[in-house]
């Protein structure tokens with residue numbers, strides 16, 4: 001569905017000098033600095049995939065998305081979206097894609113949502129029957145009815161985001177680009193927006209490219225992630241694989257019915273491994289261990305045989321911890 005090959009985007013900026021004199025010099029100067037926002041990126045995305053495109057601020061995510069949507073032309077390399085070069089055939093490309101920018105709305109500010117949708121129906125030439133079916137589906141998953149007749153400027157952020165998602169989907173695009181679709185939303189609305197995205201993908205096989213700083217979005221929606229840093233790809237693979245490869249550290253916290261001493265835990269010899277650390281606070285034992293060396297069930301079984309366990313919690317390494325490690329190049 002999407003083929004990105006050796007993609008590069010450089011921005012040329014006039015050189016800046018400090019101070020008032022510097023500002024005048026900068027104004028007349030013809031010196032430039034060149035910044036590679038995206039630097040030799042390649043990947044393919046298959047039909048119906050949901051891919052999380054993630055990275056720190058300034059990593060190059062939006063620049064890549066802008067080239068895939070046809071807003072920017074690459075300095076070199078190629079993008080092919082459903083057989084179309086987006087920056088050369090913008091109109092043709094627009095029929096195949098839907099775009100949602102969490103930070104700004106695509107909707108007409110003063111128009112009631114219902115009228116915006118009718119306009120989009122005409123712009124994209126959607127048939128009456130198809131439009132009716134699509135609106136029924138969108139109404140159900142995004143609960144649009146409650147604000148359908150209100151102008152966009154009167155909507156809450158959550159309502160606006162639901163309307164934006166619906167608007168991007170009216171023409172049943174093959175691909176939807178979602179740039180921070182849950183930014184600024186409360187937990188309940190975030191959950192509803194995620195559910196809607198999931199349903200759209202499942203029912204219509206829509207390919208979804210998602211950029212987000214909220215790793216819960218990724219955990220709930222994406223089976224594959226591409227991590228980008230300073231314009232280059234750091235990781236491209238499945239979420240399960242990255243967790244298996246880098247997310248082996250696990251924490252178990254056990255509450256015992258009495259105060260425990262450190263020596264009492266020596267019977268679990270696997271806990272001598274270098275990856276392990278144990279902290280004891282009165283009747284609470286917290287163990288960080290490598291689950292490749294010993295399983296959670298094993299540890300728990302051994303503890304239960306020796307102690308009277310009142311309560312326990314297990315915390316696996318989250319995708320957030322892994323991404324932090326990758327950014328710090330610890331893996």
Ligand SMILES: Nc1ncnc2c1ncn2[C@@H]1O[C@H](COP(=O)(O)OP(=O)(O)OP(=O)(O)O)[C@@H](O)[C@H]1O
Pocket residue numbers: 011012013035036037055056057058059060061062063064
């Ligand atoms: N029009 C532009 N002119 C000059 N530099 C730009 C331009 N657009 C982006 N950049 C620079 O390119 C780099 C990548 O920016 P980009 O917006 O793609 O990052 P991002 O990963 O989307 O960040 P964020 O998460 O903050 O949105 C940044 O250093 C940014 O300052």
